[in-house]
Amino acid sequence: MGAHEFAIRRLVQLVPTLLGLLVLIFLIARVMPGDPVRLALGPEATAEQVAALRNQLGLDQPLPVQFINYLIGLVRGDFGVSLRTLRGVGSDIAGLLPATLELVTVSLLFSILLGVTAGIFSALYQNSWVDNLVRLTSISGVALPRFWVGILFQIFLASKLGLFPIIGRAAAPIHGPTGFYTLDALLAGNLPGFFDSLWHLVLPALTLALPTAAQLARLSRASMIEVLRQQYVLVHRAYGVPTSRLVLRYALRNSLTSVLTLLGLSFGSLIENAFLVEVVFSWPGISAYGAAAVLAKDFNAVVAVTLIVGLAFMLANLIVDLLYGVLDPRVRYD
Numbered sequence: 001m002g003a004h005e006f007a008i009r010r011l012v013q014l015v016p017t018l019l020g021l022l023v024l025i026f027l028i029a030r031v032m033p034g035d036p037v038r039l040a041l042g043p044e045a046t047a048e049q050v051a052a053l054r055n056q057l058g059l060d061q062p063l064p065v066q067f068i069n070y071l072i073g074l075v076r077g078d079f080g081v082s083l084r085t086l087r088g089v090g091s092d093i094a095g096l097l098p099a100t101l102e103l104v105t106v107s108l109l110f111s112i113l114l115g116v117t118a119g120i121f122s123a124l125y126q127n128s129w130v131d132n133l134v135r136l137t138s139i140s141g142v143a144l145p146r147f148w149v150g151i152l153f154q155i156f157l158a159s160k161l162g163l164f165p166i167i168g169r170a171a172a173p174i175h176g177p178t179g180f181y182t183l184d185a186l187l188a189g190n191l192p193g194f195f196d197s198l199w200h201l202v203l204p205a206l207t208l209a210l211p212t213a214a215q216l217a218r219l220s221r222a223s224m225i226e227v228l229r230q231q232y233v234l235v236h237r238a239y240g241v242p243t244s245r246l247v248l249r250y251a252l253r254n255s256l257t258s259v260l261t262l263l264g265l266s267f268g269s270l271i272e273n274a275f276l277v278e279v280v281f282s283w284p285g286i287s288a289y290g291a292a293a294v295l296a297k298d299f300n301a302v303v304a305v306t307l308i309v310g311l312a313f314m315l316a317n318l319i320v321d322l323l324y325g326v327l328d329p330r331v332r333y334d
Contacts, residue, residue, distance in 0.1 A: 010318050017314060018307060022074075025306045026067055029299030036297040040083040057081060070303075080300035084293060089304045093286055097308070098179025099169060100278070100285035103208065104270045106182075106201055110209035111266065115216025116259065120247065122217065123224035134217055141214025146273065150207040150280040158203065167282035170197040204281040208274055212266045219262055223255035230254075257324060264320035268313030 037054045038045065054060050057080075058069055073080060079089035122134035158166040165171075169181055174193050176184025181197035227233065228251055236246050275287035290305035292298075 007318065007322060010321070014311070014314050018311065021310045022071070022303065022307060023067070025303050026070065026299075027063075029297075029302050030063060030066075032297055032299070034297050036083050036299060039296055040086075040298075057083075070300075079304040082293070082298055082301045084296040084298040084301065089300050092289065092301070093304060093308065095179075096284055096286040096289050099283060100271060100274055100287055102180040102182065103201065103205055103274060103277070103283060103285060104267065106205040107209035107270055108212070108263070108267060110205055111212040111216055112263070114209065115213035116220045116256075118213070118217040119220025120224055120252065122221040123228060124243070124247065126225060131221075134221065138214040138217045141210045141217075144210070145276075146207055146211065147276040147280050149210060150204065150277055153203045153207055154280070164203045165200045168200055169283065170200050204277050204283055207280070208270060208277045212262075212270065215262060215266075216259060220255060220259050223258045224251060227251045227255045260320045260323055264317040265313070267316035268309055271309050271312050 035050075037050050037057070037059065041049055041053060051060075058066060061069075070080060077090060079093070081087070082089050082092055085092055118134045118138070122131045125131055153164075154166050158164045170193065172193070174181040174185050174188075174190065174197060176187055178184055178187075182194055182201065185191070185194035185197055224247075233246065233251060236250065271287060273287075274283075274285060275291040277283065278285045278288035279291070286305060286308065290302065290309075293301035293305065
């Protein structure tokens with residue numbers, strides 16, 4: 001089976017998986033305690049107003065009928081109405097999702113750059129002060145809460161030193177086809193806007209990336225040490241191959257297969273865990289939107305955000321499976 005057939009089969013398998021996730025989160029959202037309509041209208045709303053809104057949203061119908069209606073709307077691209085914003089959930093997500101994807105993408109790049117680089121140096125200088133420093137930093141990076149690290153960055157790097165902006169995506173909104181401020185600014189030739197949005201992106205992306213970078217550092221260190229002990233590496237060392245060429249051309253590629261698995265899981269988890277960073281840095285993203293929806297029992301928004309996060313997990317793992325074959329030609333898609 002070729003890579004194309006494998007990818008098509010996996011994409012087809014996403015449909016029943018997403019359907020199962022939809023059923024599960026739909027039921028969980030409906031059995032959550034509290035009356036979402038009453039929360040949306042406030043404590044001063046009359047019983048008639050509550051009943052009218054419940055009838056308007058179809059919440060007075062049996063649960064199976066509500067699910068079928070939601071599924072029909074979902075097929076048409078309609079995620080329903082948000083009880084919190086009283087707008088279409090689809091339009092809310094369309095405006096907020098690019099901000100989160102931009103944050104998560106840059107934070108994943110930071111994670112790879114910092115984590116893999118630190119892991120390689122830690123493996124090359126095993127049991128030295130460099131190795132000890134990387135291991136200590138990686139343990140701290142996993143243990144420290146993201147929101148606390150973000151607040152420290154705001155206090156010292158933004159407020160005290162004035163190196164970075166404290167909150168927001170940019171000094172002024174940047175409009176474009178992708179919704180990514182940095183990319184849209186480049187496409188429009190707006191270099192000041194590009195550097196401004198990139199500067200706003202550094203602190204929240206770095207805050208979100210640190211735990212993932214710490215995990216990547218530990219995993220890439222262990223993988224690199226294992227690869228460096230292989231016979232073919234020892235033979236190349238005996239023939240006098242320079243260490244830099246040995247690491248970059250041979251050892252690094254073979255050590256990244258295990259790192260790819262973590263990256264596939266990390267992309268979805270970064271979207272899921274980004275809400276703390278988005279709240280701290282006032283980042284207008286979908287994660288903070290989903291967290292607010294849970295607190296308001298806005299189940300249409302909860303279901304939509306959960307489906308998007310689940311789809312991100314599945315697509316990221318599919319891409320990782322395809323990359324296995326690129327890094328290791330021995331991989332077969334049987």
